[in-house]
Amino acid sequence: MLIHTGIIEGAGFTGGELIRLLLNHPDVELEFITSQANVGRRIDEVHRGLYDETDLCFVAEGELETLDVLFLCTENAQSEAWLRAHAPLPEKLKVVDLSRAFRVKESIADDADDALASLRREFVYGLPELNRRAICDARFIANPGNFATGILLGLLPLARNLMLNGDIIVNSIIGSTGSSERSATLTSFSWRSDNISVYKPFHHQHLSEIKESLRQCQTSFNSNIVFIPYYGNFTRGIFTTIVLKNKVALGQLEHIYEDYYEEDSFTYLSRKPIDLKQVINTNRCLIHLEKEGDDLLITTCIDNLLKGASGQAVHNMNLLFNLEETTGLSLKSTAF
Amino acid sequence: MLIHTGIIEGAGFTGGELIRLLLNHPDVELEFITSQANVGRRIDEVHRGLYDETDLCFVAEGELETLDVLFLCTENAQSEAWLRAHAPLPEKLKVVDLSRAFRVKESIADDADDALASLRREFVYGLPELNRRAICDARFIANPGNFATGILLGLLPLARNLMLNGDIIVNSIIGSTGSSERSATLTSFSWRSDNISVYKPFHHQHLSEIKESLRQCQTSFNSNIVFIPYYGNFTRGIFTTIVLKNKVALGQLEHIYEDYYEEDSFTYLSRKPIDLKQVINTNRCLIHLEKEGDDLLITTCIDNLLKGASGQAVHNMNLLFNLEETTGLSLKSTAF
């Protein structure tokens, strides 16, 4: 029995990666992909590397009645608008929203009306390493942000052990496909090649979902997170370092991380130093710890399009439908 | 029923890619991987992106009796030496040699003794688009060279139609993982980054297998091939352009290519211009034709580690064991 899936606004980076995953997923039938800007164009004309894998073309609207799960690759405001415009959705239809729109419960206070607040309450934050049980029983999934995923996986075991009690300094370098920014300069090869820069220091929009998730583990969490995101000169990946004070011995911390991720299929503590290309084109997160005195350095690596977006969305779908969670996600890494 | 496989000298670029493929191949059990220089080291310590996918360690020698197929990732001279040293091989054992050692029948005249000449006669040149039937019945496969694959797939339909009757100018740009060259300078990031250069113009060692394969299709083939290989500043891929004289109309030529590759699972004529990243991390070859007067431009793209080496080796294995030929090779492309 196949899972019937559809994608709303699948012409961008995350939409393309999701299509590449779903076309190879053994239990999935991809029914339609919408893109208002590309109606009628073949999918493999827009998305690289799909030559002859599908004859589908982008459509303006898809049939929702016969669908099992819908992925929203819409921008944030559009997700909300789309869900309002299509309410009520068919009862059996599940939704994985890859935008930021419904990730944070705190926003309920700001919601325009009760319907929206009520919808927001139904959403589960789709980080399996945090909310696996709840995801399995959910109908609406808010897929985590790419930075948030890399940072939370580095901090959750500490939060679970109530160890986040001081300033947290986070530096994260992201590849060009992680950027929804459409500035011609910032995304141009001439500018970005061989370059590094900081953008939005202190104020990145992922901070709220990070803090809310940490408080879920450690109610008392109230620390300052100094978050410095960078544009890197590569296409895929997020490399994160986190520095904080911690008095526990390194060996003990390593056990805490290994315990936390023991049941997880994609997230690992590596006892050896890690580098970004180890995870590229995989759904894995690798984590490494080093200590000097009370200073703890946590390094994490993910592929922003996979574990940071579409791979995690498929992981969530697998959980929603009680599949083995690695189904369709045992990807050959690029390695080089 | 699983195919039991082993790899000789699997610590290099092609060995690593082969391991990444075989670990995910549903019908394969990877029994052992030798590497004289790495005996005892974990595989995932040497090969990127395999974190926790295998607990295998490199060994010095593997058990051949229970094996179905052996992949030689040895250097050219070593393949010959290894086969001599291990003769006679168990009768049911098949061999896919990724080196250049046994690709060319013409070399029989130069073989040191009858045993070697006789062994060479048993080898089938493993380009499925040329020798699919013979591969299915073979015991020894000589896996084609990476450049040779990209060039032959651009020329075979013309050769089959006896259309190669004049000079052929070939320019091929290869990524850093295609280079067995071990020069510290040429492989260094500082030198290769943002750089392009020509190496071994006119004299590349793949010319003999290219010419022999073309003669297999067009007995009269005797044209001059001017082959200019380049080092490109990327890690994966071979981008080839071929220029030659041809009087047939473009539309007719496109039909000739489409007919030739109609039954093939990985090689396609694209009616639109192609670029290298369309095939990266896939086993595909894309081909595009353009014409101006009598000048025909053929462009081809492959991933040197997949269609140009280890992907093709797995393809050959699938044929040797009568599997669906795409098994284990439906790879999610990287795209970016």
Place this chain on the structure above:
Amino acid sequence: MLIHTGIIEGAGFTGGELIRLLLNHPDVELEFITSQANVGRRIDEVHRGLYDETDLCFVAEGELETLDVLFLCTENAQSEAWLRAHAPLPEKLKVVDLSRAFRVKESIADDADDALASLRREFVYGLPELNRRAICDARFIANPGNFATGILLGLLPLARNLMLNGDIIVNSIIGSTGSSERSATLTSFSWRSDNISVYKPFHHQHLSEIKESLRQCQTSFNSNIVFIPYYGNFTRGIFTTIVLKNKVALGQLEHIYEDYYEEDSFTYLSRKPIDLKQVINTNRCLIHLEKEGDDLLITTCIDNLLKGASGQAVHNMNLLFNLEETTGLSLKSTAF
């Protein structure tokens, strides 16, 4: 005594490089830079690497009366329009036009009116290795195209010796700053990084200036040039290979090239293989020859923004004003 210079539309790639050169030129005063889209913005806000080197801001119009030389960094059609709109120019004002508008004399037949045809006749094609004398006496210089420069410097010594008598196959790979193309996809980092592709094969607009210049040396020149331009995944440089038939011995050809370029300050025959980064951030052109039988391979490298555009424009200015031709062009190469 300083040369007073101005730049029309200096906000693009060639404009930026020209500004970086002129600000460091010991005999030049840069008076103004226009950019209709950037009026009032500081130069160092738009152009990288100029921090605090100048307090100039872009203007809409500059004073021409007191100027010695004007550089047009306008698009092709705009150069013509600008010159018509500002005719007659002050008598002592010289012009270096970096666009394609006035490079080809053959276009005179197509000129809309006599004034334009007459203006075109005054322009000298500014390739010093071909037209040094004429440049010194000229008032209007048509600065050569970037591809044309790399290709002509590889062919001129043969043309001068009447040796171009058969098909010429040219492959040229260009960096992202050589592309005036404004397509968001083609110039985006996500697409171009690690990628290679062919564009406009056979039909590139530089072919006409190449052919006209070759005919200037070899009146009989009438050969077919098969020109395959590529987009490379680097920012600066053009790497060109040229293949043609030639019966003269390699050593003799090398002497022909060395003789041809003996007096030139920037163009050299290298007896060793060359690579692109040898010329990056310099105004040099390196040329290397290899032969196999009658097949001659000519390799050339230039920096597209310097020898291929703004460096050559400054070289032409130096000739126009009888300066030592390397003045302001002894640039420290980047090397890495």
Place this chain on the structure above:
Amino acid sequence: MLIHTGIIEGAGFTGGELIRLLLNHPDVELEFITSQANVGRRIDEVHRGLYDETDLCFVAEGELETLDVLFLCTENAQSEAWLRAHAPLPEKLKVVDLSRAFRVKESIADDADDALASLRREFVYGLPELNRRAICDARFIANPGNFATGILLGLLPLARNLMLNGDIIVNSIIGSTGSSERSATLTSFSWRSDNISVYKPFHHQHLSEIKESLRQCQTSFNSNIVFIPYYGNFTRGIFTTIVLKNKVALGQLEHIYEDYYEEDSFTYLSRKPIDLKQVINTNRCLIHLEKEGDDLLITTCIDNLLKGASGQAVHNMNLLFNLEETTGLSLKSTAF
């Protein structure tokens, strides 16, 4: 009157950059360059981008008597050994040592004998922004480390104002030419391309010179510096972010930095965000400040081979000989 210069062990990255600078320096005569491994080879055969700029060849030893200044591009231990082996040096000879050997006064306690301790006392730490006066009067200059330069220039104005009183978190990403590491893997294109990784966190050897220099400005300085160096996937440059607590308003801090660097020729506070390529191929350091609450983010960019090594060495030479300090260092930036 020319300054007669020599280079000891000039075959590496910093030696090459120094040669490229000195050959274009108007007041310098480069007399000899030693390299034990390259005796007899032409300089332009080893160093890129120097085609035909010099006919010098590497020698085993140079004549010291007629020399004005000697640059040591030796590894750390070798600098010490070389100076001992050649003691006493001609009295008028000045020395700029690019190694780490003599940067730290604290090491005097560990010196093997009095001669070495006494020699160390003579060395001035060659960061002009810190020690300009002392450099002008010095005979021996210890040229600062590349990381140390980027970090100190970000911290000195605070130290001068006694504002370093808590933990300092430093993240620095360096290009491949900044790495003296000779590991074939870490420097290989296949590994480093599109990759990011951390190395030697907490323990980098530059920490001692950083701390000693900060104490020179702020005697009380005793803060913890958490230093995380990264390997970046570019060839040139160091991009540094520094996070620390500070209660002073941003505008006031900006004035403090502008005051500190008012007299400096190469170091600037930029009021706009900066990116690495703004300084590539220049001797500049750009600094940018941002604040959120009490968290101060300091970003700095330098070219590791110029401001981080050979450019600073030439700057020091200019000071030693009372030249205008920008002489030979007004470099055209690469920009792209």
